[in-house]
Amino acid sequence: MTTHRTKILILGSGPAGATAAIYTARANLKPILVHGMQPGGQMTITTDVENYPGFAEAIQGPWLMEQMEKQAVHVGATLIADTILEVDFSKRPFTLKGDSGDTYIADVVIISTGAQAKWLGLPTEEKYQGYGVSGCATCDGFFFRGKEVLVIGGGNTAVEEALFLTNFATKVTVIHRRDSFRAEKVMQERLFKHPKVEVIWDSALEEVLGTEDPRGVTGAKIKNLKTGKITELKADGIFIAIGHKPNTDIFKDTGLEMDKDGYLVTKPGTPKTAIKGVFAAGDVQDKTYRQAVTAAGTGCMAALDAARLLEEEVA
Numbered sequence: 001m002t003t004h005r006t007k008i009l010i011l012g013s014g015p016a017g018a019t020a021a022i023y024t025a026r027a028n029l030k031p032i033l034v035h036g037m038q039p040g041g042q043m044t045i046t047t048d049v050e051n052y053p054g055f056a057e058a059i060q061g062p063w064l065m066e067q068m069e070k071q072a073v074h075v076g077a078t079l080i081a082d083t084i085l086e087v088d089f090s091k092r093p094f095t096l097k098g099d100s101g102d103t104y105i106a107d108v109v110i111i112s113t114g115a116q117a118k119w120l121g122l123p124t125e126e127k128y129q130g131y132g133v134s135g136c137a138t139c140d141g142f143f144f145r146g147k148e149v150l151v152i153g154g155g156n157t158a159v160e161e162a163l164f165l166t167n168f169a170t171k172v173t174v175i176h177r178r179d180s181f182r183a184e185k186v187m188q189e190r191l192f193k194h195p196k197v198e199v200i201w202d203s204a205l206e207e208v209l210g211t212e213d214p215r216g217v218t219g220a221k222i223k224n225l226k227t228g229k230i231t232e233l234k235a236d237g238i239f240i241a242i243g244h245k246p247n248t249d250i251f252k253d254t255g256l257e258m259d260k261d262g263y264l265v266t267k268p269g270t271p272k273t274a275i276k277g278v279f280a281a282g283d284v285q286d287k288t289y290r291q292a293v294t295a296a297g298t299g300c301m302a303a304l305d306a307a308r309l310l311e312e313e314v315a
């Protein structure tokens with residue numbers, strides 16, 4: 001059990017955390033970055049990234065995060081694998097405790113714990129999770145080579161996952177609760193043009209159908225939300241792609257303000273929370289843009305504001 005004393009503690013190693021680490025390390029503040037169960041964050045479960053500026057060809061999400069991590073270490077950040085379980089923001093320096101038993105004492109905390117995929121909450125969805133129901137096509141798509149899959153959702157994630165799944169599956173059916181997607185138009189066009197893809201509009205997943213022994217998905221009951229009619233579809237896999245939930249459970253009752261969906265509230269246009277010395281950056285405080293590049297941008301802002309605060313306090 002070690003006590004780590006640091007000026008800057010960064011929680012989370014997605015684009016926001018990595019960027020905050022790079023900037024604070026270059027300001028000679030020797031930051032410690034604690035990454036939890038998913039080092040590199042959501043970018044590590046995506047494949048082709050075509051919209052992160054600076055790369056003319058598509059790059060891979062995990063590769064990009066590896067580069068950001070190496071860059072942070074190269075300029076002087078310390079990375080620690082731990083899961084923060086307890087947070088005390090009642091007085092500065094702040095005290096945080098990790099699953100490892102280690103304690104972290106920090107003058108400034110930058111929260112960049114990100115968000116994670118949401119589930120529909122159906123009992124059969126939970127029952128078959130890992131047995132044909134998945135929240136990540138890039139992680140599990142490979143298992144559905146030569147099979148038929150359903151994708152639930154209508155945002156960028158759903159469309160991207162559906163397109164990715166066409167690399168493996170013989171048929172990909174996208175089921176969306178409305179009659180239009182919210183995904184980017186260029187992605188939609190690619191989807192509509194794809195011969196393996198079918199879209200079922202105005203419909204919801206009602207129940208996952210499957211076998212007991214061995215446990216596995218065989219299909220789904222789909223409800224048309226306009227007519228109420230229920231149809232059974234055959235499927236070997238079902239991918240849920242309906243959005244994300246911020247990773248803020250550990251910040252409940254710490255004095256940080258959260259909105260109704262659990263996102264951390266920051267002062268508009270800044271990464272500042274209501275607690276002096278606590279900043280929030282990336283998807284944990286952004287449900288509108290949620291891009292790697294915007295997360296990196298707010299990570300940079302948090303680092304600059306954190307450095308400014310520490311300078312003012314010394315002066």
Ligand code: NDP
Pocket residue numbers: 051120152153154155156157158160177178181182204241242243244288289290291
């Ligand atoms: P979004 O919130 O954008 O979309 C969620 C989708 O799921 C919506 O179509 C929504 O329907 C549907 N949905 C939500 N809840 C339910 C429910 N209970 N039952 C049925 N359907 C439901 O999330 P995404 O994960 O797609 O995207 C998140 C952010 O990340 C976005 O800003 C997106 O642009 C970005 N992103 C960018 C990528 C890229 O640029 N390569 C790749 C992936 C994501 P409705 O439309 O009716 O609300």
